[in-house]
Amino acid sequence: MSGRQLRDVEVKRLNREWRRATAVRLGLILDGVAGPFNVGSILRTAAALGLEQVWLAGPSATPHHPAVRKVSMGTERLLEWHHGMTTLEAVDAARAEGLRPVALELCEGAAPLHEAALAADLCLVVGNEDKGLSAAVLAACDAAAYLPQPGKVGSLNVAVATGIALAECRRREWAGP
Secondary structure, eight states, X not given: OOOXXXXXXXXXXXXXXXXXXXXXXXXXXXXXXXXXXXXXXXXXXXXXXXXXEEEEETTOOOTTSHHHHHHHTTGXXXXXXXXXXXXHHHHHHHHHTTOEEEEEOOOTTOEEGGGSOOOSSEEEEEOXXXXXXXXXXXXXXXXXXXXXXXXXXXXXXXXXXXXXXXXXXXXXXXXXX
């Protein structure tokens, strides 16, 4: 290993190669994720991982908020994002786009993330920082997955959990059958 960082042109070339290797369509619904720092971080991760669309449902912060813009570092412009709808309307919109809604929630019937069916075009549905997803939203999703946490902490920050789940979706695609 040479230990040197890649130059900008090398990073662009590498990213182009990964874009060519990426065919699975991913979307994301934020259900009332109110913290602008969380939303900004999630949008930046979504843009980095090539998400197709993001729905900011309910009282989720939007890129109009200065803190969202600051944390996302302008990457929201690389995403198609929607707001001003309920989470159930966003689930319907994702379905209409051919994306299968999968809840990220610790709930009855949820599969551990590493075992969840994440192979097809899907839309991850993530809940509010404190309340998670409602029973109605969970019922509207086709499946649910959760992040196993063997440590002594019961939950992760919503932006961190979303990033882990989205990265796992891409990892599965790139690892192949």
